[in-house]
Amino acid sequence: GLPPRVRIHEVGARDGLQNEKTAVPTEVKAEFIRRLAAAGLTTVEATSFVHPKWVPQLADAEQLFPLLSDVPAELPVLVPNERGLDRALALGATRIAVFGSATETFAARNLNRTVAESLAMFEPVVARAKAAGAHVRGYLSMCFGDPWEGAVPVPQVVRVAKALLDLGCDELSLGDTIGVATPGHVQALLGELNAAGVATGRIGVHFHDTYGQALSNTLAALQHGVTTVDASAGGLGGCPYAKSATGNLATEDLVWMLDGLGIETGVDLAALTATSVWMAERLGRPSPSRTVRALSHK
Ligand code: HMG
Numbered sequence: 001g002l003p004p005r006v007r008i009h010e011v012g013a014r015d016g017l018q019n020e021k022t023a024v025p026t027e028v029k030a031e032f033i034r035r036l037a038a039a040g041l042t043t044v045e046a047t048s049f050v051h052p053k054w055v056p057q058l059a060d061a062e063q064l065f066p067l068l069s070d071v072p073a074e075l076p077v078l079v080p081n082e083r084g085l086d087r088a089l090a091l092g093a094t095r096i097a098v099f100g101s102a103t104e105t106f107a108a109r110n111l112n113r114t115v116a117e118s119l120a121m122f123e124p125v126v127a128r129a130k131a132a133g134a135h136v137r138g139y140l141s142m143c144f145g146d147p148w149e150g151a152v153p154v155p156q157v158v159r160v161a162k163a164l165l166d167l168g169c170d171e172l173s174l175g176d177t178i179g180v181a182t183p184g185h186v187q188a189l190l191g192e193l194n195a196a197g198v199a200t201g202r203i204g205v206h207f208h209d210t211y212g213q214a215l216s217n218t219l220a221a222l223q224h225g226v227t228t229v230d231a232s233a234g235g236l237g238g239c240p241y242a243k244s245a246t247g248n249l250a251t252e253d254l255v256w257m258l259d260g261l262g263i264e265t266g267v268d269l270a271a272l273t274a275t276s277v278w279m280a281e282r283l284g285r286p287s288p289s290r291t292v293r294a295l296s297h298k
Pocket residue numbers: 015018048049050051052054055078080081083084085087099110111112139140141142175176177178206238239240241
């Protein structure tokens with residue numbers, strides 16, 4: 001059966017904007033996040049406390065985060081290391097996310113570390129974040145395929161996923177960074193994670209829509225019992241360190257499907273679509289979301 005309710009983890013302001021060529025003014029980012037929360041999204045990933053040279057699009061995290069103090073949503077932020085954690089905690093962040101990789105090539109390109117070194121880098125981050133009372137998400141990238149290594153074996157993904165959870169992460173987000181997953185692969189990975197002792201309730205899914213499979217993959221995950229789904233308003237996004245990645249599953253496409261299935265999200269689709277149209281105007285290009293296009297050309 002399908003769950004009665006799904007929690008959408010909105011990543012447009014982070015995964016979306018980190019990959020845009022257009023420099024988005026800090027105040028526009030803040031307004032985007034305010035509008036997303038006003039549309040009913042309860043978890044709106046805000047930015048990343050990473051090295052500013054690695055992701056210049058999010059180099060204004062110190063300026064942006066304080067502008068969000070009145071936003072009625074959880075505002076997780078990405079943090080790769082203790083330096084990032086210090087920056088996030090200093091501003092009062094209460095939800096952080098570390099981000100590991102199932103493959104060595106992407107760990108090297110995204111974090112300048114081996115998989116083992118990146119887990120060692122996260123260890124004090126997770127411990128200190130938990131001690132400070134923060135909620136910790138562990139992202140795992142390249143769970144299905146990797147642009148340099150090809151298909152990623154399920155046992156390899158399970159091993160790194162377990163290691164991330166063993167550090168103390170509250171939840172795990174399975175990233176299909178380059179959007180190559182298909183539904184059978186999703187169910188196989190979820191089944192093997194369960195077999196390895198990982199409860200479905202701790203797992204979220206993070207699909208990119210490169211091959212148009214993101215919604216099918218999401219439905220497969222919902223059928224498996226997953227209730228946390230990452231999506232990006234308007235389908236913004238990609239990943240600067242994985243060239244073939246396109247945008248995430250569009251939040252509007254997800255909400256259209258969930259509304260049709262009678263699954264509650266709390267999201268007002270019209271308000272969300274208006275927000276993505278507004279953002280697309282600021283970015284100077286139309287949203288790639290089919291639902292945004294359909295609803296805004298009536
Ligand atoms: P590094 O070059 O190895 O850094 O980069 P380092 O530890 O050697 O430090 C070098 C200098 O950087 C030092 O300064 C540090 O203080 C400074 P110095 O002493 O030389 O003056 N530094 C920092 N400054 C500010 N904030 C920090 C920070 N850390 C070090 N946090 C590092 C290692 C992890 C920092 C770098 O690789 C990095 O920032 N990577 C981030 C990459 C990224 O954000 N990628 C996108 C997010 S992942 C994603 O999109 C996938 C996801 O959506 C899921 C999916 O789809 O799969 C989540």
